[in-house]
Amino acid sequence: MTQPVMQLKEVQKTIKGKPIIKGLDFDIYPGEVFGFLGPNGAGKTTTIRMMVGLMKLTSGDIYIKGNSIIKDYKQAIRHVGGIVENPEMYPFMSGWKNLIHYSRMIPGIPNERIKEVVQLVGLENRVNDKVGKYSLGMRQRLGIAQALLHNPSILILDEPTNGLDPAGIREIRSYIRRMAAEENVAVIVSSHILSEMEMMCDRIGIIKNGELITIQSVQEALKQTEQREVSMEANPQQLATEIVTELVGDDISQSGEMIHFVASRAQIPDIIKHLVNGGVDLYSVDVKRSTLEDAFMDVIGGDSIE
Numbered sequence: 001m002t003q004p005v006m007q008l009k010e011v012q013k014t015i016k017g018k019p020i021i022k023g024l025d026f027d028i029y030p031g032e033v034f035g036f037l038g039p040n041g042a043g044k045t046t047t048i049r050m051m052v053g054l055m056k057l058t059s060g061d062i063y064i065k066g067n068s069i070i071k072d073y074k075q076a077i078r079h080v081g082g083i084v085e086n087p088e089m090y091p092f093m094s095g096w097k098n099l100i101h102y103s104r105m106i107p108g109i110p111n112e113r114i115k116e117v118v119q120l121v122g123l124e125n126r127v128n129d130k131v132g133k134y135s136l137g138m139r140q141r142l143g144i145a146q147a148l149l150h151n152p153s154i155l156i157l158d159e160p161t162n163g164l165d166p167a168g169i170r171e172i173r174s175y176i177r178r179m180a181a182e183e184n185v186a187v188i189v190s191s192h193i194l195s196e197m198e199m200m201c202d203r204i205g206i207i208k209n210g211e212l213i214t215i216q217s218v219q220e221a222l223k224q225t226e227q228r229e230v231s232m233e234a235n236p237q238q239l240a241t242e243i244v245t246e247l248v249g250d251d252i253s254q255s256g257e258m259i260h261f262v263a264s265r266a267q268i269p270d271i272i273k274h275l276v277n278g279g280v281d282l283y284s285v286d287v288k289r290s291t292l293e294d295a296f297m298d299v300i301g302g303d304s305i306e
């Protein structure tokens with residue numbers, strides 16, 4: 001069986017006497033996209049800060065390619081690439097110059113590798129433009145390219161789709177999948193949005209109050225999750241159709257003032273949010289409920305994750 005690239009063993013964190021992380025125990029495998037899902041304040045960022053070496057563990061250990069982050073910090077951390085806070089980029093320099101500048105801090109990065117990571121995140125046509133002219137999505141991709149420069153075995157991204165529009169979210173999603181497949185990198189992404197995780201991840205770990213509730217294979221979970229038929233009276237209808245297409249694909253029909261599509265239960269709040277934020281007026285939303293319970297809602301005992 002494949003060796004895990006990262007292992008969390010009874011990881012605990014207490015801050016100012018308060019237990020924040022209460023014993024996390026799980027493995028991450030090469031080439032998988034692992035979603036770390038939980039409501040605000042669940043402990044995702046705290047865990048990620050420990051994984052990338054920005055915060056000490058109170059007890060337990062994290063092994064990266066078999067190296068303890070406590071005993072062999074340097075050996076362990078050299079296999080990790082991460083974006084936890086916004087990566088530092090100089091807006092007055094091109095994307096390429098930013099990468100060159102950053103690569104000088106890590107010995108032994110050839111220019112070939114810089115070209116490779118630029119291609120991997122699809123920035124080859126814009127890499128000579130100043131970063132100040134980049135969209136948020138492009139800056140995210142440049143940040144990912146930077147984090148990949150030293151050939152890490154595991155890439156950790158805290159809320160990588162935060163603040164992006166639907167097109168940007170789709171792009172990041174496809175580049176993340178591509179990285180995992182082409183570089184055999186394990187990617188850990190955190191989010192509090194279930195629908196996003198479903199589309200991006202192979203497995204999802206749900207964390208609540210500093211404890212891991214479950215780890216689910218997305219394929220397995222989706223098999224159990226019933227799709228819902230949604231009908232909306234939305235104005236302007238064309239704009240609504242475009243926004244929904246971005247989120248659920250192009251299987252949408254229109255009749256009179258209505259649009260009709262199929263989505264998972266978990267996607268529905270996100271779709272409504274995007275429509276309203278995108279300037280669409282909703283006059284009615286009709287969701288045909290299934291008789292089956294949503295697999296994820298089962299798992300977390302009926303509490304909402306968002």
Ligand SMILES: Nc1ncnc2c1ncn2[C@@H]1O[C@H](COP(=O)(O)OP(=O)(O)OP(=O)(O)O)[C@@H](O)[C@H]1O
Binds near residue numbers: 038041046
């Ligand atoms: N330095 C700190 N001092 C005190 N409490 C902290 C500190 N850092 C985190 N916490 C608390 O730990 C808990 C977990 O926070 P964390 O940021 O890890 O959650 P999260 O799952 O990443 O949430 P979000 O999605 O809002 O970022 C929260 O209750 C937070 O208030």
